[in-house]
Every structure is written in structure tokens, then in C-alpha cells.
Amino acid sequence: MTTAVAxxxxxxxxxxxxxxxxxxxxxxxxxxxxxxxxGAFNEVSGTATIDGSNxxxxxxxxxxxxxxxxxxxxxxxxxxASPDFFDVATxxxxxxxxxxxxxxxxxxxxxxxxxxxxxxxxxxxxxxTFGGSAVDPFGNSRIGFEGSVVVNRKxxxxxxxxxxxxxxxxxxxxxxxxxxxxxxxx
Numbered sequence: 001m002t003t004a005v006a007x008x009x010x011x012x013x014x015x016x017x018x019x020x021x022x023x024x025x026x027x028x029x030x031x032x033x034x035x036x037x038x039g040a041f042n043e044v045s046g047t048a049t050i051d052g053s054n055x056x057x058x059x060x061x062x063x064x065x066x067x068x069x070x071x072x073x074x075x076x077x078x079x080x081a082s083p084d085f086f087d088v089a090t091x092x093x094x095x096x097x098x099x100x101x102x103x104x105x106x107x108x109x110x111x112x113x114x115x116x117x118x119x120x121x122x123x124x125x126x127x128x129t130f131g132g133s134a135v136d137p138f139g140n141s142r143i144g145f146e147g148s149v150v151v152n153r154k155x156x157x158x159x160x161x162x163x164x165x166x167x168x169x170x171x172x173x174x175x176x177x178x179x180x181x182x183x184x185x186x
Contacts (some may be wrong), residue, residue, distance in 0.1 A: 008106040009130040010052040012143050016183035018046035018062065019142070024180040025064060029153075030172035032164060039080070041094070043068035048098075048183060060098035060111060066091060084160035091118045099123070106130075111147075117156035124149055126179065141185035148178045 026040035046062035067088040069080050081088045098113035104127070112125040131144030153159075153175045162170040 009103055009109050010055075010106070012050055012130075012133055013052040014141075015047065015049045015186040016143060017186055018044060018048075019182045019184050020044050022182035024178070025062070026178045026180075028176040028178065030174075032170055033168040033172070037071055037076075039069055039071035039077075041065065041068045042070050046096075046183075047186075055101040055103050055109070058098070058101045060096070060101075060113065062096040064094040064096075066094050066117075085158055087118060096124075109145075115151075115156075117158070120156045122151075122155050124151060124177075126177070128179070128181075143183050143185075145181045145183075146179065148176055150174050150176050 020043070023044065024040050025044050026038060028036050028038050031037045041064045043065035044062065046060065048060040049058060051057040066086045067081055069077050069086065071077055071080065080086055083090070086094075095116045096113050097116075098111050100112040102110045102112075104110060107130045108127060109130065110125055110127050112123060114121045115124045126147045126149045128145040128147035131146060133141065133143045135141055152173050153171075154173055160171070164170060
């Protein structure tokens with residue numbers, strides 16, 4: 001049985017480690033202009049130190065192993081790992097380092113940070129919804145957040161595409177980044 005601990009984002013001060021087995025960092029892109037392809041990265045790590053009374057003093061760093069990409073299609077995953085996209089041999093990691101936190105209300109925090117893909121860094125702001133806090137059956141204090149943001153993949157040098165005979169392109173420029181995060185207090 002789990003026990004609820006905090007219901008407001010302001011009440012979760014502490015240092016937390018991302019729990020990769022209960023988290024998903026993924027993306028959604030349009031394919032052939034008619035359908036969506038979803039993918040995720042299976043190897044992620046991260047830590048956050050949250051200061052509920054002064055959110056500006058909070059920190060967050062996330063590292064994603066780019067080669068752990070998983071779209072449920074080995075050929076597509078291989079292409080995404082190639083120099084056409086992530087070029088994982090040259091750029092094995094994707095990183096996000098927070099530069100700012102803004103508590104919008106009891107359930108929402110906007111995290112701004114530097115997202116680095118293929119050696120290119122741009123600021124991104126992700127609105128996160130606080131899912132709550134609980135102590136799991138093993139005595140771990142956990143927090144949960146969900147968020148998403150739309151980015152243009154070309155901003156990070158992910159420019160490969162193919163024209164379709166019917167018009168349009170194979171891969172959309174806009175990609176939705178999705179975050180479903182569970183973290184454990186250190």
C-alpha cells in the first residue's frame with residue numbers, strides 16, 4: 001500500500017533520482033504526413049534538487065543515451081541512430097540542464113533548460129504537471145511529473161527527410177517531446 005505525502009509541488013523539497021524503470025522520456029513525430037510514430041529512450045538518468053520555498057535555487061540534470069532509442073522497429077531505430085539523425089557514434093548522449101523553474105500553481109511548474117542534441121544547445125521550456133508524492137511499499141519517497149513540449153527537430157540539426165510522391169515529406173519537422181517521470185528521494 002502506498003501512502004500519499006504531498007499534494008503541492010511546493011512541498012517536495014529534497015534531492016531526487018530519476019527512476020528509469022518507472023519513467024518514460026519519449027517523442028511523437030508525424031510519419032508520411034498521415035500517422036504518428038512514437039518512440040522512447042530506454043536508458044536515461046537524472047537528478048533534481050528541489051527547493052520548494054525558493055524554486056529558482058532548484059537544479060535538474062538529465063542524460064539520455066541516444067543509442068537507446070526505441071520505436072518498436074529495429075530498422076527505423078538503426079536509421080535514427082545513424083548520422084542522418086542522432087549520429088550516436090559521435091554524439092552518444094542527449095542532455096537537459098535546467099536553468100530556471102517557475103511554480104505556476106500548486107500542480108504546475110515550468111522548467112526551462114538547455115537541451116543539447118548532436119552538440120547543438122537550445123533553451124526549451126517544459127510545463128510539468130505534478131502527479132503527487134507517495135511512499136511506496138519499500139519505503140521510498142517518490143514524486144511524479146508529466147509534461148510535453150513541441151520543438152522543431154531542425155533546430156538541433158536533425159534535418160534528414162524524404163519527399164513523398166503524393167506531396168509532403170516522410171518525417172514532420174515538429175516533434176512532441178513527452179516526459180512521464182517518477183523520481184525517488186535520495
